[in-house]
Amino acid sequence: MSLQQDQYYIDKVIKGDTNAFSVLVDRYKHMVYTLAVRMVRNNEEAEEVAQDTFLKVYKALPGFKGDSKFSTWVYKIAYNRSLDYIKRLGRVPETTLIEEYAEHNKANLEDVMDQFEMDDRKYTLKKAMKKLPPDYATILTLHYFEELSLKEISKVMDASPDTLKVKLFRARKRLGGxxxxxxxEKI
Structure with missing residues (x-):
């Protein structure tokens, strides 16, 4: 969604149209929930973080300057709310890959075998990602699975794009290892 399309609803919310906020929530609820569940690693807690995120977004909306995409701004709030929640519980931040895809009935054996192979790869990648430091797993997830640019990630994680470029390189190298x-082990 472009900033221009979001800006229409942002302006309506600022002028007092609370129903317009539901459009923004609908657009970004999956993105916020996905990030939260990856970090807090619990569905119910992720829902709480997502609700808290949108409450913060609503209250802070008049302060949105449009310097970045609205989605990046929302991501940053979700990221920080997730970190706050984790710290409040005394946990170590962790991230995971995008949730497993729903199983579909396959028409033939070849499709089923392909699905098993893909699931095995996802499982292996997911386990490998859990062995990474949280900041490495987060940057890999945001860059490759959420397709955010380093500039956008820098706004989410409060780090320079150059620092993130180095971290991304190190994260890929460590994941590769x-x-x-x-x-x-399998061989």
């Missing part, structure tokens, strides 16, 4: 070790 973990996956290589896993492959050697």
């Amino acid at each position: 973990i996956l290589k070790d896993k492959l050697q």
Whole structure:
């Protein structure tokens, strides 16, 4: 969604049309929930974080300047709310990959075998990602699965794009090492 399309609803909310906020929530609820569930690792807690995020977004909406995409701004709030929640509970931040896709009935055996192979890869990747430090897993998730640019991630994680570029390189290298070790175990 473009900032221009979002700005229409942002302006309506600021002028007092609370129903317009539901459009923004509908657009970004999956994105916020997905990030929260990856970080807090519990569906119910992720729902609480998502609700808290949208409450914060609603209250802070008049302060949105449009310097970045609205989605990046919402992501930053969700990221910080997730970190706050984790810290409040005394946990170590963790992230995971996008949730497993729903199983579909396959028409033939070849499709089923392809699905098993894909599920095995996702499972292996998910386990490998859990072995990464939280900041590495987060940057990999945001960059590759949520397709955010380093500039957008820098706004979410409060780090310079150059720092994130180095972290992304190190995260890929470490993930590659973990996956290589896993492959050697299977051989």
